[in-house]
Amino acid sequence: MSHPRTIHAVRGAIRSGEQSAVDVCEHALGRIAAHDPALHAFNTVTSERALDRARAIDRDKARWKDAPLSGVPVAIKDVLCTRGVRTTASSRILDTFVPPFDATSVRRLEEAGAVIVGKTNCDEFAMGSSTENSAFGPTRNPWATDRIPGGSSGGSAVAVAAGLSTFALGSDTGGSIRQPAALCGIVGLKPTYGRVSRYGLLAFGSSLDHVGPLTHTVADAALVLSVIAGVDPADATSSPEPVAAYGAALTGDVRGARIGVPARLVDEGVDPEISKAFRAALEVLGARGASIVDIALPNAGAAIPVYYLVATAEASSNLARYDGVRYGFRAKVEPQDLLTMYTRTRAEGFGPEVKRRIMLGTYVLRAGYYDAYYLKAQQVRTLIRRDYEQAFERVDAVAMPTTPTPAFKIGERVEDPLQMYLGDVFTVSANLAGLPAISIPCGFTAGGLPIGLQLTGPMFDEASILRVADAHERDTDWWKRTPREFEDLRI
Amino acid sequence: MSVRFSTAEVDAIAALARLELTDAERKLFARQLGDILEYAVQVQRIDTSGVPPTASLVTSHAADRHDAVAPSLDRMAALANAPDAAPDAGLFRVPRVIG
Numbered sequence: 001m002s003h004p005r006t007i008h009a010v011r012g013a014i015r016s017g018e019q020s021a022v023d024v025c026e027h028a029l030g031r032i033a034a035h036d037p038a039l040h041a042f043n044t045v046t047s048e049r050a051l052d053r054a055r056a057i058d059r060d061k062a063r064w065k066d067a068p069l070s071g072v073p074v075a076i077k078d079v080l081c082t083r084g085v086r087t088t089a090s091s092r093i094l095d096t097f098v099p100p101f102d103a104t105s106v107r108r109l110e111e112a113g114a115v116i117v118g119k120t121n122c123d124e125f126a127m128g129s130s131t132e133n134s135a136f137g138p139t140r141n142p143w144a145t146d147r148i149p150g151g152s153s154g155g156s157a158v159a160v161a162a163g164l165s166t167f168a169l170g171s172d173t174g175g176s177i178r179q180p181a182a183l184c185g186i187v188g189l190k191p192t193y194g195r196v197s198r199y200g201l202l203a204f205g206s207s208l209d210h211v212g213p214l215t216h217t218v219a220d221a222a223l224v225l226s227v228i229a230g231v232d233p234a235d236a237t238s239s240p241e242p243v244a245a246y247g248a249a250l251t252g253d254v255r256g257a258r259i260g261v262p263a264r265l266v267d268e269g270v271d272p273e274i275s276k277a278f279r280a281a282l283e284v285l286g287a288r289g290a291s292i293v294d295i296a297l298p299n300a301g302a303a304i305p306v307y308y309l310v311a312t313a314e315a316s317s318n319l320a321r322y323d324g325v326r327y328g329f330r331a332k333v334e335p336q337d338l339l340t341m342y343t344r345t346r347a348e349g350f351g352p353e354v355k356r357r358i359m360l361g362t363y364v365l366r367a368g369y370y371d372a373y374y375l376k377a378q379q380v381r382t383l384i385r386r387d388y389e390q391a392f393e394r395v396d397a398v399a400m401p402t403t404p405t406p407a408f409k410i411g412e413r414v415e416d417p418l419q420m421y422l423g424d425v426f427t428v429s430a431n432l433a434g435l436p437a438i439s440i441p442c443g444f445t446a447g448g449l450p451i452g453l454q455l456t457g458p459m460f461d462e463a464s465i466l467r468v469a470d471a472h473e474r475d476t477d478w479w480k481r482t483p484r485e486f487e488d489l490r491i
Numbered sequence: 492m493s494v495r496f497s498t499a500e501v502d503a504i505a506a507l508a509r510l511e512l513t514d515a516e517r518k519l520f521a522r523q524l525g526d527i528l529e530y531a532v533q534v535q536r537i538d539t540s541g542v543p544p545t546a547s548l549v550t551s552h553a554a555d556r557h558d559a560v561a562p563s564l565d566r567m568a569a570l571a572n573a574p575d576a577a578p579d580a581g582l583f584r585v586p587r588v589i590g
Binding site: 096097098100101193194207233236237239240241299301302305306308309316320323324325326327328329330333336337338339340341342343344346347350352355356358359360362363366372373375376377378379380381382383385417418421432433434459 | 501504505507508509510511512513516520523524526527528530531533534535537539542543544545546547548549550551552556564565568569571572573574575583585586587588
């Protein structure tokens with residue numbers, strides 16, 4: 001039996017009466033029960049709560065009929081607060097935390113009719129690129145279960161790719177939505193900084209953190225963005241810029257669109273199979289009438305060190321709040337002493353990558369080093385922004401592979417954090433500059449591992465990158481593939 | 492600029508970061524922080540004279556709101572996640588600081 005896979009297909013099935021919201025919810029919960037023990041995409045499955053919601057939607061058809069996400073299952077990354085549902089950041093320090101409020105993005109999804117099926121695994125506090133840095137164990141890639149799914153939103157990407165949830169929310173501080181989307185063969189969108197409220201997102205790097213969707217199609221990503229975007233009084237950095245009609249932007253018409261390719265950057269250190277798929281994706285866009293333009297992003301090569309200086313500085317400050325007083329874990333200390341309680345709570349509560357980043361961030365903010373590292377990194381951040389501003393005078397979007405390599409084996413890079421960081425080469429600059437960027441499926445390696453194409457646009461111009469991404473999707477069928485074990489899904 | 496960390500320096504950073512480290516972590520972080528900062532040296536080579544720093548990407552702020560009282564988190568809800576709350580007093584409890 002086949003089941004609707006995309007948001008648009010689920011909505012169609014519910015609207016036509018072919019399926020009820022409870023049917024759709026039970027199907028998702030059944031797949032989670034069958035496949036999640038092997039994949040470990042979820043930290044918490046909210047079966048009863050989800051079925052209650054689905055029943056309420058079925059009962060009050062008049063109220064929910066026209067809601068944009070009525071009855072559609074969604075998985076929420078475990079760094080977004082959900083009222084009454086445990087929210088852990090995949091960290092021991094928060095493993096019993098039950099938020100008394102919802103993140104704004106979560107609230108907006110529920111108001112639009114979405115049904116939360118669970119909270120997804122991630123790298124602890126979203127710090128990582130593989131979902132191996134979770135206190136609850138790694139998530140596995142459904143295309144090859146001995147490999148990482150990417151991260152940090154690895155659980156969200158796997159939940160969607162394996163059909164355990166129709167779509168998911170993730171967070172992206174240096175590529176954490178786009179990179180796992182690429183490595184799992186799905187669509188991942190990081191909107192412009194300020195486009196989606198960060199209220200209720202557990203803070204990692206406040207000037208770099210973004211909330212966005214992981215979906216099967218570009219049209220689904222556009223739909224979710226239209227629901228979660230918009231100004232929020234609870235987030236002072238959210239933007240009053242009007243929300244565009246993202247669905248209406250998907251015309252398929254990219255004639256005359258100029259796609260910039262930073263040739264020097266994408267020709268270096270990229271896996272040959274990924275280069276080949278990337279070039280083929282550009283040809284697909286070219287055949288639709290887009291022109292490919294060579295551009296330079298001269299400072300993009302410095303994006304990784306700049307990112308790891310800025311992000312760790314912000315993290316060391318943000319994570320100071322986890323002190324064993326107001327919420328979460330507290331270490332037992334005898335005899336009782338406040339300072340030892342703090343230091344031991346944090347020692348026992350945080351995992352190695354979080355400690356490493358807090359240490360690095362504390363160092364770069366330290367008196368005497370601040371100018372050499374943090375201030376300098378912020379100045380180069382300005383140069384990276386200017387590079388993009390100049391590029392967008394000539395082009396409508398910038399294309400790059402999302403990742404330099406396909407999914408690597410679990411455990412392969414755990415001992416070498418720097419090597420892990422280098423994998424973020426194409427994604428971090430969009431966070432430093434605040435630009436919208438999307439990853440879409442653009443091929444597979446000979447070994448059957450997904451490859452992603454990344455498109456980056458000017459500030460608040462999600463519509464343009466969605467249009468180009470959708471045009472590519474119309475002429476390719478990579479997005480239709482499902483991992484072998486998870487084939488019983490219909491588009 | 493080459494970056495090398497002694498374990499004493501690592502201890503000084505850990506004290507600022509309120510982290511208790513094991514001996515194995517002190518050695519590991521001394522090496523790894525050195526490696527990462529060594530790699531970051533390329534940032535220092537970029538000419539940034541006269542370039543302002545980017546601390547925030549916010550270009551347009553929502554209008555300032557009125558300074559009006561609005562509903563906020565209930566005190567008991569705020570205390571509910573505390574490892575050692577004193578609900579009767581409406582406070583979080585911590586180890587004694589003043590003798």
